[in-house]
Amino acid sequence: MIESAISAPRPKAVNDLYFDTSIGHWVAKLLPGEYLASAREVVIATVLGSCVAACLYDRASGVFGMNHFMLPRGNGEASKSMRYGAYAMEVLLNEMFKLGARRERLEAKVTGGAAVLPDMKSLNVGERNAAFVVDYLNTEGIPIIASDLEGQYARKIYLYGASGRVRVRQLRALKNDTVSRRDAEYLARLQQAPVAGEVSLFR
Numbered sequence: 789m790i791e792s793a794i795s796a797p798r799p800k801a802v803n804d805l806y807f808d809t810s811i812g813h814w815v816a817k818l819l820p821g822e823y824l825a826s827a828r829e830v831v832i833a834t835v836l837g838s839c840v841a842a843c844l845y846d847r848a849s850g851v852f853g854m855n856h857f858m859l860p861r862g863n864g865e866a867s868k869s870m871r872y873g874a875y876a877m878e879v880l881l882n883e884m885f886k887l888g889a890r891r892e893r894l895e896a897k898v899t900g901g902a903a904v905l906p907d908m909k910s911l912n913v914g915e916r917n918a919a920f921v922v923d924y925l926n927t928e929g930i931p932i933i934a935s936d937l938e939g940q941y942a943r944k945i946y947l948y949g950a951s952g953r954v955r956v957r958q959l960r961a962l963k964n965d966t967v968s969r970r971d972a973e974y975l976a977r978l979q980q981a982p983v984a985g986e987v988s989l990f991r
Contacts, residue, residue, distance in 0.1 A: 818856045821870040825853035825883035832947040836900035838914035843897040845952035851889035852949045855880045860920035897954045899936040
């Protein structure tokens with residue numbers, strides 16, 4: 789049952805699937821640089837700091853998907869990595885099309901792009917990620933029907949594949965520093981080698 793819910797090959801696809809007793813569903817956990825496209829009933833979850841996730845859904849076919857990217861674009865061969873939004877969006881869309889989704893039927897819900905560290909805000913990492921995903925979807929003609937972008941708090945999001953509903957929870961009091969530490973590591977890399985380039989419900 790677990791493996792059947794994963795529709796894309798590792799390591800590009802999600803690596804962790806578990807049963808979440810708090811919501812009564814199997815949950816596919818996305819890490820940075822991962823994605824999942826599926827037509828089977830499963831919930832996809834991820835935690836975002838300055839990163840962004842695009843949740844896509846085709847109501848007619850029941851195909852849905854989510855990605856989790858860290859920066860808008862890379863350079864040269866390095867750009868062909870799921871860490872970059874341009875590639876992450878292309879891969880997710882292509883996998884959804886293989887499962888029967890149609891571009892003209894897709895709708896998007898997007899979230900993330902927070903400034904969780906002071907230096908991240910000065911480099912506009914979250915802001916650039918947020919601007920990229922909006923511009924990309926507008927260019928592709930995929931309507932954004934809900935968004936929760938930027939701000940100062942990390943978020944945990946759930947995409948309920950059976951309905952396309954997205955739940956967003958702001959993490960105002962993190963139990964650990966995983967998200968901020970991860971963003972700090974990205975910030976350090978950026979400084980060394982700059983790269984071009986409450987609960988709310990979405991129904």
